[in-house]
Amino acid sequence: xxxxxxxxxxxxxxxxxxxxxxxxxxxxxxxxxxxxxxxxxxxxxxxxxxxxxxxxxxxxxxxxxxxxxxxxxxxxxxxxxxxxxxxxxxxxxxxxxxxxxxxxxxxxxxxxxxxxxxxxxxxxxxxxxxxxxxxxxxxxxxxxxxxxxxx
Amino acid sequence: xxxxxxxxxxxxxxxxxxxxxxxxxxxxxxxxxxxxxxxxxxxxxxxxxxxxxxxxxxxxxxxxxxxxxxxxxxxxxxxxxxxxxxxxxxxxxxxxxxxxxxxxxxxxxxxxxxxxxxxxxxxxxxxxxxxxxxxxxxxxx
Numbered sequence: 145x146x147x148x149x150x151x152x153x154x155x156x157x158x159x160x161x162x163x164x165x166x167x168x169x170x171x172x173x174x175x176x177x178x179x180x181x182x183x184x185x186x187x188x189x190x191x192x193x194x195x196x197x198x199x200x201x202x203x204x205x206x207x208x209x210x211x212x213x214x215x216x217x218x219x220x221x222x223x224x225x226x227x228x229x230x231x232x233x234x235x236x237x238x239x240x241x242x243x244x245x246x247x248x249x250x251x252x253x254x255x256x257x258x259x260x261x262x263x264x265x266x267x268x269x270x271x272x273x274x275x276x277x278x279x280x281x282x283x284x285x286x287x288x289x290x291x292x293x294x295x
Numbered sequence: 296x297x298x299x300x301x302x303x304x305x306x307x308x309x310x311x312x313x314x315x316x317x318x319x320x321x322x323x324x325x326x327x328x329x330x331x332x333x334x335x336x337x338x339x340x341x342x343x344x345x346x347x348x349x350x351x352x353x354x355x356x357x358x359x360x361x362x363x364x365x366x367x368x369x370x371x372x373x374x375x376x377x378x379x380x381x382x383x384x385x386x387x388x389x390x391x392x393x394x395x396x397x398x399x400x401x402x403x404x405x406x407x408x409x410x411x412x413x414x415x416x417x418x419x420x421x422x423x424x425x426x427x428x429x430x431x432x433x434x435x436x
Contacts, residue, residue, distance in 0.1 A: 164328040171361065172325065189361055189392035193400060196363040200328075244401055254364045258400040 155215040161199050161228075162208040170199045170211055174226065177213060181222050182284055191224070191282050194259040198228045198278050201255050206230020206276055216281070223283040231275035238268050309334045311341055316350040317422055318342070319413070323358030331369045338373055342380045349382045351420040355413050357388030367402040374407035383408065385416040 157177075159170055174195040178188040195211070202209040209230030216223035235241045244257045256278070260266040265281040309330055312319045318341060320334065342349055354370065356362070362370070374384035386407040397403065410416035 168325040168327055175360070186392045186395055189390075189396045190399065193361045193363050193396050196361060196365075197400075200363070200365060254401050258364060258402070261399050261401070262396065 157213045159211050159213065160208075161202045161210055161230075164203070167196060167199050167203065171196050173213065174224075177215070177224055178282070181215070181224055183224075183282065187282060190262040191280075194262040194280055195226055197255040197259040198226070198280065201276075201278070202228045202230045206232030209275075216283075221284040223281055225279065225281040227277055227279040229275065229277045234272040234274055234276055235268070235270040236272050238270055242268070308337070311337055313345075314417075315422070316347060317417060317420055318349060318352045319355065320352065321355040321358065324360070326359070326366060328365060331366055335369055335373050335376070339376045339380065342377055342382050350422060351383040351385060352377050353385050353387055353410075353413060353416040353420070354407075355387045355416075356393075357390065357412065359393065360390070362389075362393050362397055362402075364400060364402055367397060367400075367404060371404055371406045378406070383420060385410050385419055387411070387413045387416040 157173070159173060160166060161170060171192050175188060175192050178191050183191065199211060202211070207230060209228065209232070212225075212227045212229070214225045214227075216225055240246055242257050242260065244254065256268070259278075259280065263280040263282050265279075267279045268276070269279075270276040307330065309320060309322060309326070311334075312321075318338065320338070338352060342352065352373070354373070356370075359366075370386060374386075377384045384407045386404070387410045389409065408419065410419055
C-alpha cells in the first residue's frame with residue numbers, strides 16, 4: 145500500500161467521529177496538520193475536502209467511528225496519512241460504491257470517488273458486516289532540484 | 296464559554312441580512328451541517344414571506360475555506376429553491392483553491408450564478424454597489 149521506506153513517526157492522533165461538530169473538528173485538525181507539513185494551499189484544500197467527505201461517510205454510513213492521523217517521513221518528503229475507520233455495515237460492492245453518482249444515501253454520490261481524485265493515495269478496505277477503513281495519504285510536493293550552473 | 300474547548304465553538308445560526316431588496320448571507324469559517332440546513336430553511340421562508348419582491352440572494356463565501364459535496368449540495372439547493380420562488384441567487388467570492396477542488400470533486404454547481412465579490416454580485420442583480428458594507432442588520436429574524 146505504501147512505500148516500505150515510509151516510516152510512521154510517533155505522531156499519530158486519533159479523533160472520534162460521532163457528530164457533525166466532530167466533522168468540523170476533523171477538518172480543522174487536518175488543516176492544521178497539512179499546513180504544518182508545508183502543503184500548498186490548494187493541496188491543503190483538497191486534502192481537507194477529501195477528509196470531510198470520508199469523515200461524513202464514517203458518520204452517516206458507518207454509524208460513527210474514528211480517524212487516525214499519522215505524520216509520515218520518507219527520504220524525499222513528508223506526508224500525512226488519514227485512516228477513517230467504522231464498524232458499520234460495510235460496503236457490499238466497493239466497485240459500485242466508487243462510481244461517480246452512485247449513492248446509498250441521499251447524497252450526490254461523489255464522496256468516495258471524489259475523495260479519491262483529491263488525494264495521491266487511496267485505499268478502501270471493507271468487509272460486509274464488519275466495517276470499513278478508508279486510508280488516504282498525501283505527500284509534500286517534491287519539486288525538482290533547482291538547476292545549478294554546474295549541471 | 297468557560298468549560299468548553301475554545302477551538303470547538305458551538306454552531307450558531309447564519310444571519311441573513313436584508314439590504315433593501317437583496318438578502319445577503321455571509322458564510323465564514325467552519326459551517327456545521329446543521330447550520331447549513333437551517334440556513335436553507337431560513338432563506339426559503341425569508342424569500343417567500345418578504346414584504347416586497349426580492350431582487351435576489353447573495354451568498355458571500357469568501358470566508359469559506361472548503362466546500363465539500365454536502366455544502367455544495369446545500370448551496371445548489373438554496374439556489375434551486377430560490378429560483379422556484381422567483382428569486383435569483385449569486386454565489387460571491389469563492390476562493391480559487393475551493394474552485395479548483397470543487398471541479399476535481401466533480402461538483403461544478405451549474406445552478407447559482409457566480410460573482411468574484413459581493414459588489415459584483417449586487418450589480419449583477421441590478422443594484423447599485425453599496426459603498427459602505429457591512430450595513431447594520433435590518434432585523435435578523
